[in-house]
Amino acid sequence: MCNIPMTQNDLIALKTWFAGYCDSFATSDKEDRKNFDVKRKHTADVCANMLLIAQDLGLDEQQALLAETVALLHDVGRFPQYQEYKTFQDSRSVNHAALGAKVLLESFVLLRLSKEERELVVRAVTLHNVLAIPEGLDDETLLFVRMVRDADKLDIWRVFLEYFAQPKPDQATAVALGLPDLPEYSPEILARLHQRKLVLLSALKTLTDFKLLQLAWIFDLNFIASLRIVAQKQYIDRFAVTLPQTDVIADAVDSVREYLNEKLGRGAL
Numbered sequence: 001m002c003n004i005p006m007t008q009n010d011l012i013a014l015k016t017w018f019a020g021y022c023d024s025f026a027t028s029d030k031e032d033r034k035n036f037d038v039k040r041k042h043t044a045d046v047c048a049n050m051l052l053i054a055q056d057l058g059l060d061e062q063q064a065l066l067a068e069t070v071a072l073l074h075d076v077g078r079f080p081q082y083q084e085y086k087t088f089q090d091s092r093s094v095n096h097a098a099l100g101a102k103v104l105l106e107s108f109v110l111l112r113l114s115k116e117e118r119e120l121v122v123r124a125v126t127l128h129n130v131l132a133i134p135e136g137l138d139d140e141t142l143l144f145v146r147m148v149r150d151a152d153k154l155d156i157w158r159v160f161l162e163y164f165a166q167p168k169p170d171q172a173t174a175v176a177l178g179l180p181d182l183p184e185y186s187p188e189i190l191a192r193l194h195q196r197k198l199v200l201l202s203a204l205k206t207l208t209d210f211k212l213l214q215l216a217w218i219f220d221l222n223f224i225a226s227l228r229i230v231a232q233k234q235y236i237d238r239f240a241v242t243l244p245q246t247d248v249i250a251d252a253v254d255s256v257r258e259y260l261n262e263k264l265g266r267g268a269l
């Protein structure tokens with residue numbers, strides 16, 4: 001047990017633990033390996049996004065270490081989830097965030113952190129995937145939960161765009177949640193985009209719906225740094241070209257683009 005604030009060495013030790021943890025899921029099955037690799041690379045990129053946001057917010061070194069720790073551990077639940085159920089779809093398996101928190105508590109890996117840090121990391125991991133952040137969190141927890149949710153979304157967009165660009169045999173199947181790759185979409189999902197509202201995962205029927213759901217995530221971003229990354233990486237335009245080219249879809253995409261421009265024009269969230 002430890003009561004002093006975490007150090008760079010603690011983060012290095014956690015990274016070593018995470019690498020060994022990923023290695024423990026090594027498999028000779030090519031398909032499974034692709035899906036595990038997606039999550040390993042995703043974790044590294046979420047860490048990088050987290051640091052960009054931390055820097056933009058002017059967090060101190062201590063907070064940046066904690067932020068990176070949350071990013072490093074946010075998806076540990078994905079590995080046992082896939083191993084047992086062969087899917088990343090929580091509704092067909094388990095809540096991977098809750099499973100991740102359980103893994104962390106059972107592994108004792110967090111014992112090198114102080115009690116406060118430990119509790120914060122577990123809370124942030126648990127809340128990284130909820131549809132809406134619950135009320136009543138303390139300011140510090142709220143900050144890290146908001147950060148990891150943004151850093152995560154920013155990289156899930158990358159994962160998807162890479163997935164769509166790959167030839168079918170190279171694709172990591174679990175990324176698309178097993179949804180049929182059809183041009184059909186649900187009109188109520190388009191309506192949500194116009195209302196600037198999030199889409200429930202339970203509303204999804206096709207991969208097109210899922211692309212629209214992901215575009216709606218832009219409304220849930222918490223920090224201006226995150227919106228700037230969306231603009232820099234041209235995520236809206238890159239998603240738009242993967243969607244069916246119809247006027248109604250183009251209108252919905254435009255409304256998302258308008259939201260981004262408004263937020264960036266105003267310069268603050």
Ligand SMILES: [Fe+2]
Pocket residue numbers: 074075096128129152
């Ligand atoms: Fe996750």
